[in-house]
Amino acid sequence: MRLLVYLWSLPNTLLAITIGLLLMGRFQLVDGVVEIHGRRVAAVLRRLPVPASAMTLGHAVFGQTLDTLQITRRHERVHVRQYERWGPFFVPAYVLISLILYARGRDGYRENPFEIEAYAVDDPSQRV
Template structure:
């Protein structure tokens, strides 16, 4: 099973390589402005911490996570909680972003167009709701999953 999983991950990484290259380019630019990078095996991603632009939080491109803070294991609120759709327990940002990495591995170059067509960065976006669900429960990262 491990070998099959590794082959699937390698194929997913190849499939999403165009997205990863965008993340690497943005991360490299951030390095010149004080960001630093390290590999996080659990997230299957190269994480650029202290990425100097954006409103805060993180954004994922393939196997790259651009993070404005120092600790990806920081708690954060879900999109539904932030939008006032109810009280939800905090989640861990790393778990949320890992779900996006999985989504990229599955959808490759289709991820960004589908993500944008689903509403972009908002509570209405099925990709964000799935990432929050995965961060809360450890399952359901697929955007068209009901669990």
């Protein structure tokens, strides 16, 4: 069964690994998830429409630093599980929900159900 969830989210994972290589990121494998960090990775994360300390694509997580990856690990693992459920439909669903929320004058990031689920596991003292 684990193999199936890895295959289901593989397109996003491969995209993340490709991006990580292009950005000359540093890679590590933690509990079956590829974690990628580095100077260029951090620069891209800071310049996103919603600046991020970390971001998940499939079974890969980008983080600004090793410390950031550790601090955000629980939150980002929720997103990994969401990719396991939604597979290639995760990104379109996430973006569509965000756009609908923004169109209604709401916060498309903080009020996105995918983020609500991930923030529910965060330790408030560890938020970045």
